[in-house]
Amino acid sequence: MTTSSLPAGSDSADREQRGDLEQHVGTERLPREERRRRTEATILEAARELFAELGFERATIRAVAARAGIDPALVMQYYGNKEGLFAASARWHVDHKRLSEASLSDVPLTALDDLFSGMEDPERRDGAIALLRNCLTHESALGVIRDDVMCEPQAMIAKTIGGDEGELRAGLLGATMIGITLAKYLLEIPAVAQASREDIERVMAPVLTALVNPDA
Amino acid sequence: MTTSSLPAGSDSADREQRGDLEQHVGTERLPREERRRRTEATILEAARELFAELGFERATIRAVAARAGIDPALVMQYYGNKEGLFAASARWHVDHKRLSEASLSDVPLTALDDLFSGMEDPERRDGAIALLRNCLTHESALGVIRDDVMCEPQAMIAKTIGGDEGELRAGLLGATMIGITLAKYLLEIPAVAQASREDIERVMAPVLTALVNPDA
């Protein structure tokens, strides 16, 4: 019986917040493997939420465990240390195939589309925000953003653009996309945050076209 | 030399790094007022450097004091608490007059110019980077970025652009500028970081013109 009660009076009251998902992973009886998978997923989901909301430093392992309804030590058992937990939490999905197959005139809308669908999919959203939120203050988050999110896609786009300015233009496209993402979803600059996906696409599409295809 | 070694020894051994500016603020004898001003400035400079390099959480008051060559308690005496120190450190200069007087066709280059001159002026650079570095994880840094750096200038630009899309376009201009700044100076995306100021201005000027003045 894994009590869903308060951790009595040990260290300090781990009363973070939540009436959210207080029940421990398995009040129900389950086969070991299935149970393990569920706990792992529960921890990961809690970690993603907190890393996304609070950032790496302020999201404590104790708070993650409390949100997942388990003991802090269990988090260590699953992910080794806080860094490992973060590495498993922060994820960004890039559609390489779609991007490499896009023609020059399709690049702007493809990029915008990838961005929005990623940020508006509840499945991917928290992982992406966790990554973005920490990319300025956390080394490994920066690494993922720089390499997987920026450099790699940029290389493909640069090839599509061509010329000796291809890389620079692709880089500036990436910078612009990051800027819009941050402004809308992290900084929540009103003018951008309140705008609909369609508004932004309509305004930005010709602008980005002027960036990647200046001769058009 | 900006090595940021982590404290190796125990609590009492505050031997951070040395050789840097180890001599205390006044080995020399100075009038009280002058002496006070100098220590204050020294602390602020050390704080700016560390907040810019490491971010708010990882930049400890002990490390700031060590870099300034003084006692940690003195920092508290000058700035009240860590939050106060940060508020005094993180600064962004916006040239309101220049921006409000710019004609529509001048807006792009004015914005780019303000950005670069701010980031390349050693006097303002660290304060700006300290602000940017923490704007995703620190509430008061976010407040300054959102209000003073984004919203306020955007309102002026929106007025210059006019129309019912003015605010959105001004917001997206701001988002783009932030994106380029982060990519070049914080994330250090190679394609953008290695590009010269002139390269970026040349490529982006017509693009930003298409954003703020789509009818041109």
Added chain:
DNA sequence: GCGTTGACTCAACAACCGTAGACCGTTGCG
């Protein structure tokens, strides 16, 4: 049924951080 494995908890450690208060020597003023 029984021993073993594995999921999970409990209690604690060691380090570090921001901060407070007592203390010291010099400077400035009457």
Added chain:
DNA sequence: CGCAACGGTCTACGGTTGTTGAGTCAACGC
């Protein structure tokens, strides 16, 4: 000169954090 004010240091407290190791109990294979 003498005394108050001030710049500055020293020491320590209370709290939080990541992390560990021993221990508990149900699930599993035989």
